[in-house]
Each structure stands twice: as C-alpha cells, then as structure tokens.
Amino acid sequence: MNYILYAVPFFFALIALELLLDRWRGVSTYRFSDTINSLSAGVLSTTVGLLTKAVGLLTYTLAWQQLALVELSAGSLWVWLLAFVLYDFCYYWNHRLGHERNVLWAAHSVHHQSEDYNLSTALRQTSTGFIFGWIFYLPMAVLGVPPVVFLTVAALNLLYQFWVHTRHIPKLGWFEWLFITPSNHRVHHAQNAVYMDRNYGGVFIVWDRLFGTFQEELDAEPVIFGVTTPLASWNPLWANAQFYVALWRDALRAESWWDKLRIWFMRTGWRPADVAAKYPQSKPDLRQFVKFDVPLSLAQKLYAGVQFSLYVLGGTLLLGMGDKLSPAQMLLGVGWMAVGLYALGVWLENRAHAKRLEVARVLLNLPLTWLAVQLSLLSAGPLLWALLLGYSLVSLAALLWTPRTAVGVPA
Structure with a gap:
C-alpha cells in the first residue's frame, strides 16, 4: 500500500x-x-x-x-x-x-x-x-x-x-x-x-x-530557519543542484587531485586550502538576517497558484499509476513535471524571460499529451485534448493579462 x-x-x-x-x-x-x-x-x-x-x-x-x-x-x-x-x-x-x-x-x-x-x-x-x-x-x-x-x-x-x-x-x-x-x-x-x-x-x-547530539530549544535564542549558504531561489531544480554544483566548482579549482576527490566525502563545509584562499566564502550575519523574497503582484500569485495546482494533480496521478507505468512513461512524466516546476520557479522569481518560458511550457503540453496517448499512458484521448486545449488557451490569455512587476531576479 x-x-x-x-x-x-x-x-x-x-x-x-x-x-x-x-x-x-x-x-x-x-x-x-x-x-x-x-x-x-x-x-x-x-x-x-x-x-x-x-x-x-x-x-x-x-x-x-x-x-x-x-x-x-x-x-x-x-x-x-x-x-x-x-x-x-x-x-x-x-x-x-x-x-x-x-x-x-x-x-x-x-x-x-x-x-x-x-x-x-x-x-x-x-x-x-x-x-x-x-x-x-x-x-x-x-x-x-x-x-x-x-x-x-x-x-x-x-x-x-x-x-x-x-x-x-x-x-x-x-x-x-x-x-x-x-x-x-x-x-x-x-x-x-x-x-x-x-x-x-x-x-x-x-x-x-x-x-550527544541533543539540543533543547532555548527561550533566549529564537530560531532562525534556513541554511548558512542561502539558496536565494524559488526553483526546485536548482534547490537540488545547488550544493553539488558548489562542490564540483571547488573540485575543479583545487590543484591537488587528492583534494579533488576527497572534497566530496569530507565534513560538510570543508574546502581545499588553496580554493578557500582564492575563493573565500562569507557567512551571513544572523543579527541582520533578511529572508529571500521577490515581490509579486496578486495576479502573478494567482496565476502561479493555479498552474501549481495542475502539477500537484499531475504528480498525484503519476504516483497513483506508478506500478502500471513503463520506464518510457515514467521518463515522460518526470520530464513533464521537471520542466513545469522549473518554469514555475522562474515565474516566482519574476525573471525577465518568465512569460516567454511560460508560453513555451503551455504550448509544449500539446505534443506531450499526444505522446502520452501514443504510449497508452492516458486512454481518454479526445476528451483530454479538448480539456488541454481549453486549459492552454485560458493560460495563454492569463499570461497576456498578467503584468510583470518591476522588481525581479536578474536573468
């Protein structure tokens, strides 16, 4: 179960x-x-x-x-x-x-x-x-x-x-x-x-x-949540890649081949001495801690919320069908989810190219649905096409209607 x-x-x-x-x-x-x-x-x-x-x-x-x-x-x-x-x-x-x-x-x-x-x-x-x-x-x-x-x-x-x-x-x-x-x-x-x-x-x-790893919550020390190397992003793909990329970069920069290998398995935060000297990293001062945020209009939030609901529904459907899917169908489902959630992260960061990416994502749903039908992933072909076409048209209209706020993460 x-x-x-x-x-x-x-x-x-x-x-x-x-x-x-x-x-x-x-x-x-x-x-x-x-x-x-x-x-x-x-x-x-x-x-x-x-x-x-x-x-x-x-x-x-x-x-x-x-x-x-x-x-x-x-x-x-x-x-x-x-x-x-x-x-x-x-x-x-x-x-x-x-x-x-x-x-x-x-x-x-x-x-x-x-x-x-x-x-x-x-x-x-x-x-x-x-x-x-x-x-x-x-x-x-x-x-x-x-x-x-x-x-x-x-x-x-x-x-x-x-x-x-x-x-x-x-x-x-x-x-x-x-x-x-x-x-x-x-x-x-x-x-x-x-x-x-x-x-x-x-x-x-x-x-x-x-x-010896227990620590009680102290009234005199309010908890500040997060990590000491902030993600500073709303993108779930980058969230999964961030620290791997940081380790990879340090491994490439290290002069010693031994350091290039052992950096992956050393204590968290360890960096080769030559890399740390040449590329120092500063930790945020928690006394002046400010949470990462990107201003969005109500319309932008509403659009993101509706689109995300679609991916929650799609993810739940894929999870329920998991035992019945072939490897090709699973790859299609995972790819669809990854692309969509990446685009949603770009939208939440209010990047300059967010609307163009959203148009591409919405239009990509049509050939992906055709492929899903061909793979017998979904049986209700005509009904699905009608629903998807309606959703795509509504989404494109919403994109035209939703203005972009002036402040966003640089492209």
Missing part, C-alpha cells in the same frame, strides 16, 4: 488548518513563494521517486535474500515493533551523516533551505537522496527484516515527521524526552550556531540523547 499517496489529502488539509491558526493567532508562518517552492520540491521528489525507488528496494531485497542472519516473520507483532525502532536508529545515522559529509549534505540540504517553518516544509524533500540513502538500511536486511515490513515502517516514520514541522505547538513536557517534537525539530532546522547539527531522530529523540 502506498501510504504517502493516501496521506496527500490529509497533508493539504492540515496545511489549511495551520493557515487558519496563523490567521486566528495573528501570525504569519507562511509566505506564498516559499510555500510553493517547498511543495514543488516535494512533488518533484515523489515524481523522481518513480524512477529511483527501485534502487533502495532492489538492494534491500537482494541483501535480505542473500545475507539475512535469521528469518523473521512479517506476521509477528514483535518483528514490526523491532523494525520500527531499528528503522529509526538507522535513520538517525543516515540523517546525521547527511549533515556531516559534503556529498550527503548536497542531497539533504534541500529539506533545510526554506527560511520559514511550517507543515509545507515537511514536504520539501530531496530528489537525489536515493544515491546513498539505501546503504544505511542494509543492517535491517542482514537482521532479517522482510522487505514488506521495511517499506511499511519507512513510510510510517516519514508520516510521523510531518506534524513536527510547525511553530504552533509548544514544548510537550515528558514527551520531549522520548520522541521528536515540534520544539526539538525546530532546533534541527535552525542556522543559529548553538542549534546547528542537532536532533537527528525521525521518531525518537533518545538516539540524540545517547549520542
């Missing part, structure tokens, strides 16, 4: 509830473009997962079949409880090293780039974590945890983490000692020096207390 797919309506319902709480309490924990960017990263992640989930599943299953020390039964309750705890223990180390090693941080940093903290941040996930993430869960296969149990507890672990991404829930007393809560997870998303690289557990905080 795809628990994440069935949870999607609840995710959006709880986000709506949090927005109502914002209004009721007279606070603002959401910003339009940041929220769309977080959700776009999540939609892209689940879509790319159609192509990449086999990496973790196949390696886990193969290890379970060939290396399992004992044969555990999926029908035993204690096996499920053991697997739930064991998964979180493996997650702790996956998560911790995801902060402590350059190449792993390149994948995980996507989740931390938002400078706001709300339930949409929980859905802001990496599209490249599959490259190394599977390694950390192989001990479960060796211990004999069946794949069906592994996949289920993995989904439950991820679902638990959704509710802790909020600023509306205070400290929870004794619960804080055993479980991850909104308070100790807010610490995890901070860029304040006192909070950085702390509280890695997914469900249980006990691992952090055992291994």
Whole structure:
C-alpha cells in the first residue's frame, strides 16, 4: 500500500488548518513563494521517486535474500515493533551523516533551505537522496527484516515527521524526552550556531540523547530557519543542484587531485586550502538576517497558484499509476513535471524571460499529451485534448493579462 499517496489529502488539509491558526493567532508562518517552492520540491521528489525507488528496494531485497542472519516473520507483532525502532536508529545515522559529509549534505540540504517553518516544509524533500540513502538500511536486511515490513515502517516514520514541522505547538513536557517534537525539530532546522547539527531522530529523540547530539530549544535564542549558504531561489531544480554544483566548482579549482576527490566525502563545509584562499566564502550575519523574497503582484500569485495546482494533480496521478507505468512513461512524466516546476520557479522569481518560458511550457503540453496517448499512458484521448486545449488557451490569455512587476531576479 502506498501510504504517502493516501496521506496527500490529509497533508493539504492540515496545511489549511495551520493557515487558519496563523490567521486566528495573528501570525504569519507562511509566505506564498516559499510555500510553493517547498511543495514543488516535494512533488518533484515523489515524481523522481518513480524512477529511483527501485534502487533502495532492489538492494534491500537482494541483501535480505542473500545475507539475512535469521528469518523473521512479517506476521509477528514483535518483528514490526523491532523494525520500527531499528528503522529509526538507522535513520538517525543516515540523517546525521547527511549533515556531516559534503556529498550527503548536497542531497539533504534541500529539506533545510526554506527560511520559514511550517507543515509545507515537511514536504520539501530531496530528489537525489536515493544515491546513498539505501546503504544505511542494509543492517535491517542482514537482521532479517522482510522487505514488506521495511517499506511499511519507512513510510510510517516519514508520516510521523510531518506534524513536527510547525511553530504552533509548544514544548510537550515528558514527551520531549522520548520522541521528536515540534520544539526539538525546530532546533534541527535552525542556522543559529548553538542549534546547528542537532536532533537527528525521525521518531525518537533518545538516539540524540545517547549520542550527544541533543539540543533543547532555548527561550533566549529564537530560531532562525534556513541554511548558512542561502539558496536565494524559488526553483526546485536548482534547490537540488545547488550544493553539488558548489562542490564540483571547488573540485575543479583545487590543484591537488587528492583534494579533488576527497572534497566530496569530507565534513560538510570543508574546502581545499588553496580554493578557500582564492575563493573565500562569507557567512551571513544572523543579527541582520533578511529572508529571500521577490515581490509579486496578486495576479502573478494567482496565476502561479493555479498552474501549481495542475502539477500537484499531475504528480498525484503519476504516483497513483506508478506500478502500471513503463520506464518510457515514467521518463515522460518526470520530464513533464521537471520542466513545469522549473518554469514555475522562474515565474516566482519574476525573471525577465518568465512569460516567454511560460508560453513555451503551455504550448509544449500539446505534443506531450499526444505522446502520452501514443504510449497508452492516458486512454481518454479526445476528451483530454479538448480539456488541454481549453486549459492552454485560458493560460495563454492569463499570461497576456498578467503584468510583470518591476522588481525581479536578474536573468
């Protein structure tokens, strides 16, 4: 069962509830473009997962079949409880090293780039974590945890983490000692020096207390969310590429071949001495911290919101059809999503070429739909064409009607 797919309506319902709480309490924990960017990263992640989930599943299953020390039964309750705890223990180390090693941080940093903290941040996930993430869960296969149990507890672990991404829930007393809560997870998303690289557990905080990585949220030190190398973009593709590109550039600049290789696996932030001297990097002064933003008119926001809704619908449809799609169909779906979300990011940044890119994106939907019909991805050909033609015409008319504000990110 795809628990994440069935949870999607609840995710959006709880986000709506949090927005109502914002209004009721007279606070603002959401910003339009940041929220769309977080959700776009999540939609892209689940879509790319159609192509990449086999990496973790196949390696886990193969290890379970060939290396399992004992044969555990999926029908035993204690096996499920053991697997739930064991998964979180493996997650702790996956998560911790995801902060402590350059190449792993390149994948995980996507989740931390938002400078706001709300339930949409929980859905802001990496599209490249599959490259190394599977390694950390192989001990479960060796211990004999069946794949069906592994996949289920993995989904439950991820679902638990959704509710802790909020600023509306205070400290929870004794619960804080055993479980991850909104308070100790807010610490995890901070860029304040006192909070950085702390509280890695997914469900249980006990691992952090055992291994010395726990930090309580302090009343005297308000959390400033985000990363010390700001993304400064609303584009989910760049969000996934940013730190890889930074590492690649430093690797090319390094004179030593040893430095070119080891930079990927050194502690996060490590740079070759010659590169750091020639290309110094400054960190922002948190006392003067200003969140990244690009002014947009109400019309621009309305257009972006409607277009993004289409990609949420498309991503949900692809996720629901995942087991029935061929590799060619999956590639088509992922490509369509990536192009669309990239164009949406350009629109949110109010770049000079945003309208031209939007026209190209809308017109590209027509041949892509024809190709999808040819691949038998969609059966309702004539009806789909009629709907798509109407949508395209309305979108093009909206583009002509929507003026561009004067301020935007340079092209």
